Amino acid sequence: MQSPVESLLRGGSEPSKPFRAVVIDKNGDGQTVSLKDVAPDELMDGDVTVKVAWSTLNYKDGLALTGTAPVVRRFPMIPGVDFVGTVDNSSHPAWKPGDKVICNGWGLGETHLGAYAEYARVKGDWLVPLPTSLSPREAMAIGTAGYTAMLAVMALERHGLTPAQGPVLVTGAAGGVGSVAIAILARLGYTVIAATGREGEAAYLRQLGASEVIPRAELTGKVRPLAKERFAAAIDSAGSTVLANVLSMIRYGGAVAACGLAAGMDLPTSVAPFILRGVALLGIDSVMCPIEQRRIAWNRLEHEIDRLKIEAMTTEIWLADVVEAGQRIVDGQVRGRIVVRIGG
Numbered sequence: 366m367q368s369p370v371e372s373l374l375r376g377g378s379e380p381s382k383p384f385r386a387v388v389i390d391k392n393g394d395g396q397t398v399s400l401k402d403v404a405p406d407e408l409m410d411g412d413v414t415v416k417v418a419w420s421t422l423n424y425k426d427g428l429a430l431t432g433t434a435p436v437v438r439r440f441p442m443i444p445g446v447d448f449v450g451t452v453d454n455s456s457h458p459a460w461k462p463g464d465k466v467i468c469n470g471w472g473l474g475e476t477h478l479g480a481y482a483e484y485a486r487v488k489g490d491w492l493v494p495l496p497t498s499l500s501p502r503e504a505m506a507i508g509t510a511g512y513t514a515m516l517a518v519m520a521l522e523r524h525g526l527t528p529a530q531g532p533v534l535v536t537g538a539a540g541g542v543g544s545v546a547i548a549i550l551a552r553l554g555y556t557v558i559a560a561t562g563r564e565g566e567a568a569y570l571r572q573l574g575a576s577e578v579i580p581r582a583e584l585t586g587k588v589r590p591l592a593k594e595r596f597a598a599a600i601d602s603a604g605s606t607v608l609a610n611v612l613s614m615i616r617y618g619g620a621v622a623a624c625g626l627a628a629g630m631d632l633p634t635s636v637a638p639f640i641l642r643g644v645a646l647l648g649i650d651s652v653m654c655p656i657e658q659r660r661i662a663w664n665r666l667e668h669e670i671d672r673l674k675i676e677a678m679t680t681e682i683w684l685a686d687v688v689e690a691g692q693r694i695v696d697g698q699v700r701g702r703i704v705v706r707i708g709g
């Protein structure tokens with residue numbers, strides 16, 4: 366925690382009065398979630414204090430807000446895994462007051478007080494600059510889900526994937542990672558097949574760039590070691606039986622970028638796709654991803670994404686609405702992306 370004297374020595378101003386934040390606290394075996402005032406000296410250690418403009422609602426935020434999974438590992442906790450805002454105070458050489466910055470992951474909302482607050486104090490090493498042509502709201506409409514989708518595309522490209530190799534499957538298609546992944550892949554010239562559990566979202570998915578929409582049920586049956594080779598590659602948000610089925614359907618030499626667990630954390634597969642078809646399973650982690658990869662991802666998101674599609678997939682809520690929205694995302698009822706207006 367930074368003392369008032371340290372704050373003065375750092376030459377910047379700190380929030381001088383309590384600020385609004387969503388706070389999760391322990392309550393016996395359960396938890397409480399409330400919107401309340403937090404004193405500035407409750408912020409955790411860090412060399413940059415940011416006035417938060419926008420955050421977003423990701424699946425992990427839903428898990429934290431509802432207590433469905435042990436995402437929060439320190440109480441009290443301010444949830445929220447990503448934000449964009451303006452540097453208020455900095456002793457980090459890279460950042461000065463007024464700089465616009467993005468923060469994704471690094472334990473935000475898990476071990477470090479997070480984004481659903483008017484102020485956040487973090488390590489300057491965690492921040493990337495807001496790309497010049499993105500508005501703060503656009504950056505958070507992309508958010509952790511979009512940045513993760515770009516990391517998945519980059520991993521498939523490193524594996525050697527090109528549009529000529531065939532269709533790319535996106536699971537959890539109508540969710541945040543899935544929606545942005547479709548938009549990115551379509552823009553890059555890939556033929557995209559979207560798998561969704563919500564058949565009513567087929568038109569939405571086609572608008573994002575999917576050439577074909579298949580029911581999730583095609584990926585939830587009994588897993589066979591090898592099935593018909595259907596896809597050159599896949600970006601998977603689901604895990605579990607869905608991922609196992611997807612692996613069995615990847616063409617020889619293809620790859621799956623695995624980034625989620627919406628269907629479960631297990632993976633009931635065999636080694637057959639790996640040793641008989643040379644299929645690669647590529648793990649995607651946005652939280653501890655090295656800063657250089659982040660900068661590349663955000664630079665590509667600035668230039669290689671259709672902003673109109675991002676806008677079309679985005680809805681906006683206020684800080685007071687995150688608890689209700691958190692339940693909806695865990696229930697698989699959120700389409701695309703939700704941005705949270707804080708000081709923006």
Ligand SMILES: NC(=O)c1ccc[n+]([C@@H]2O[C@H](COP(=O)([O-])OP(=O)(O)OC[C@H]3O[C@@H](n4cnc5c(N)ncnc54)[C@H](OP(=O)(O)O)[C@@H]3O)[C@@H](O)[C@H]2O)c1
Pocket residue numbers: 422423424425509510513536537538539540541542543560561562563581602603607623624625626627628629649650651652694695696697698699701
């Ligand atoms: N690795 C990382 O660093 C990283 C970063 C961000 C997110 N993630 C993970 O990626 C996943 C997606 O995140 P998100 O923010 O995009 O969440 P989201 O918006 O809730 O999207 C998840 C989607 O998965 C599908 N789904 C829901 N329940 C399912 C089930 N039981 N079986 C199969 N599919 C199901 C739904 O899409 P349809 O209705 O279209 O089927 C849902 O919209 C989450 O598991 C999240 O934790 C990981």
